[in-house]
Amino acid sequence: MGQPHPGLVMNRGGNSNWRGEEFNLMGIDRRTFLKGLGTGIAVAVPGSSLLTGSLHAKEVVAGKEFMGVLVDTTRCIGCRSCEMACAEAHGMPVPDIGDTSVLEKTRKTSVTQWTVVNRYKTDKGEVFAKKQCMHCNQPGCVSACLVNAMKKRTDGAVTWDSNCMGCRFCMISCPFDIPKFEYNSAAPKIQKCSLCWERLTKGQKPACVEACPAEALAFDTRRELIEEANRRIYRESGKYVSHIYGEREVGGTGYLYLSGVPFEQIGFRTDLGTTSYPEFSKGFLYSVPIVLLLWPAFLIGVNTITSRKDELQSREGGKR
């Protein structure tokens, strides 16, 4: 009496209120058991830290709504004021927007250009489209980042921080190929549009939105922007194709686009689907804790069985 049930002792681990010789469950001696338990813990601890909860980026965080930008490409005049404002706001080389020769080529964002305006030849003539980070609701880059340097802020901005390791997994994982890496620097950074997060925290609009002279850019909550976009499509059904790019693409994005021509014609991928990118690696991540718990249990089991066999053989004096 007074001795705790062996099962309870098992759970309490470090409790010293028991005598070793009583601890003999299922014929496993204490030493073997503790060894197995140690192995189990060694596996389970790193395993539990890898248990995937919900994704960091949720559509609604702490009662706040994601902010976004609606780009109406039917209104864009290709003046590139947004490019200039962006460069000024973030201390990057300011482009000469009087020089229209850059529009000859389709450009991509770069380490010194977080946003670019491209000109596309379409069924309805020349159309301009601004490109930058889409600020996904559930960004691939954020779930790719192993140090949380890439963050989805509560107001919807996807930002980069300097605790980054420079592994460039975010670049692999971005469906829009937005993060750009400073290859020619010994202390390289990832460069991408931050939705002017610093300005947002001060209650200001993104610089590009403020600079747009044609009201092609609108800044608001994502919900309001989708309503506004739908209103425009209903009112002027001939003017727009009936699709808001970014409403559902890759699970929804902060930047939303309206267009008068099919989106392929103005340089958008329309084959990305509506599943958010972090979902694609979720299956694997969910298997991690399962494998880390079941596999060692199985291996220890097999190991124990094979050793018993040896024991029996030697006890019977059998041939080996």
Place this chain on the structure above:
Amino acid sequence: MNTVIAAEEKRELKDIAVFIRSELKPKGKLLTPFNIISAPIILLGAILVVYRLVKGLGAVTNLSQEFPWGIWIGFDVMVGVAFAGGAYVLTFVVYILRSDKYHSIIRATVLNGLLAYVFYAGAIFLDLGRWWNIANPLYGNEFGVNSVLFLIAWHFLLYMIAEFVEFSPAIAEWLGMRKLRKFLGSLTVGAVVVGIALSTLHQAGLGALFMMAKGKVHPLWYTEFIPVLFFVSSIFAGLSMVIFEGSISHRVFSDKISHEEHAAYDDMLVGLSKGCAVAMFVYFFAQVLIFIHGWHWALLNTPMGYWYLTEMIGLVAIPCFLFFQGVRYRNLLLIRTAAILAMIGIIINRLNISIIAFKWWIPFSERYFPSWMEIVITLAIILTEVWVFRWIANRMPVFGKSPAWAAETH
């Protein structure tokens, strides 16, 4: 009695420093053809590594915004880790299934696995733009637990420790530390269990890195089953490497290997080939199923389709068949050919997913092709690993028998 042993240990500890100093000196000839070729490459590689750290990745590599990962990831890490898979497969066979047949090659295989992780997974360090932050995922500014790469970073570290523990009895035997040897030997099975669990996940995890590259990896290669395929292929990649590496080292270190082991070696090769053949068959079958379910028939009649067929038939189905034939006729030439083909298949597969079939629409002129400096650094990493392997194998009981006192405790 006890005091005698204690005194013995004390004296040993004092001698160990002297012993290590004597062991550090090179054994054997310095000016061998291998050394003459490899030393300058290693030296040049070391200079380039410094250059890369000072000037940034762009100065040394051909990486671009379109191709963020080159051969340091696609070859060094992806292929290196797959080839190191032999360690977890063989430790499973030897320590879990307790098949004594392969006991004589277990240490060489574990050592190879350990060094592969140190050097090839270590290549990640060179590839990190902000390498001084390499420890961030470990002590955590913040843990990116949703990242597959977070899992891989942790697993690489833990697996290296597990492999080191598995190999450590050899170090203790080398130093003649009996008590330590006994203690480390008792850890082996635990390390093996942890090691196998970790290997399963990070071998698959390397494939899972490309899950979010949907739309960038050619549909013939992109499947939600890439992680499973990576795991299954690491089984025969690892075993093929054991066959290939063993064929070389059995010549190089033949003086250390006892006569009986030489005789048993052919048997072992046939056994390993059986494992390869079955694993490859499973892999091939899975690939066929995935292909049929993917409904990509039209893609076969494109240049990428021909390349896909080359990989699947030439570098999976054929070596698989050769392994089966090699086992059937106990033909070592067939077995070695199969192993080399299977290894080429793994190299091509990992490069396809990370580089060749990655953004396949980009024209040839704008595609990533490794710079000579990337190749030299990769060669230097491989050659340094061989040097370290040789240094250890020449000193510790890797191929040769353990000292008599250790065999008793084993």
